[in-house]
Structures are given as C-alpha cells and as structure tokens.
Amino acid sequence: MTAAAGTARVLVDADACPVKDEIYRVALRLSVPVTIVSNSRLRVPEHPLFDRIVVNDGFDAADDWIAEHADRGAVVITADILLADRCLKAGAVVLSPTGKPFTAGSIGGAIATRAIMADLRAGGEQLGGPAPFGKADRSRFLQALDEALVRIKRTVG
Secondary structure, eight states: OOOOTTSOEEEEEOTTOTTHHHHHHHHHHHTOOEEEEESSOOOOOOOTTEEEEEOOSSTTHHHHHHHHHOOTTEEEEOSOHHHHHHHHHTTOEEEOTTSOEEOTTTHHHHHHHHHHHHHHHHTTOOOOOOOOOOHHHHHHHHHHHHHHHHHHHHHHO
16 A cells, blocks of 8 residues: 555665664654565565565665655655655655755765765775664654654645
8 A cells, every 4th residue: 555646655765774663653653654665575564554565676676666756745764875866856855764864955965975985995995884873863763754754744744
C-alpha cells in the first residue's frame, strides 16, 4: 500500500538505515505511511501503514525508485547525498539518519565535499569514516522527523 503522491509519507533508503525502528514509532504516533525501499528483503513490521518495496539489484535502483516517488508530501530518509539532491529538487524534505536536514542551501556544499573526499580517497589518502552513530544522533533524528512530518501534514494533509 504505497501512499498517494502529495500526501504526507516517509520514504526510506533502507539498506543501511540505522533508524528504521524510530521511523516506525513516529509514523505510528502520527498515522503516516512509511515505504521501506531496499535491494534485498528486510524485516518490516506487519502494519497497514508500512510498505516494503524490494527493487532489483541494479546500480541505484533503490535511489531511482525513491527519487521517482519523492514530492512535497514526502520526507525522505537517506545518507546518500546525490539521492538527497534529487529528492530536494522534487520538493521533498530530506533528512539524514542523524537528523541533519539536507536543504537547497546546504546540498551544494555537501556534494562538493563528497567529490573532494572521493578524490582524496582515490589518491590514496587514509581518511577514516564518519563518527560512530550514537544516542544523540538518534534523539536528533526523532525530533527532526517529528517536526518535518507535523509541518508536512499541516500543509498537504
């Protein structure tokens, strides 16, 4: 049961998403549909608000599905900067799993930083990875998702 375009809903880039349980909690409280999109079958709670889409294993297949269904009624959850850019252009609200919003004002810098880091890694630089995901990230995410969904529900229903 995928929600209709333009209605408040959550689209999740789920393969590496650490906050799926938090998404379910907020969605249940606010009665907002959630679509989990992945390249492989993931466990999704049995509930009429939750839908699972398993795409083929083609490169960016999950990203393409999410970008095609993103609009001003969607909150997209992803750590993928290029997917975030596509969804912002479609009018969606985009949050990282740490609760950091991607915005029209921040996405250009994020894309540039991503390109610089890729160049450094290609040149053999040892850069390390992102900071470990912690309780503060989880809390910030819960607050950001709640605020985004309440705002969207007021504007699109």
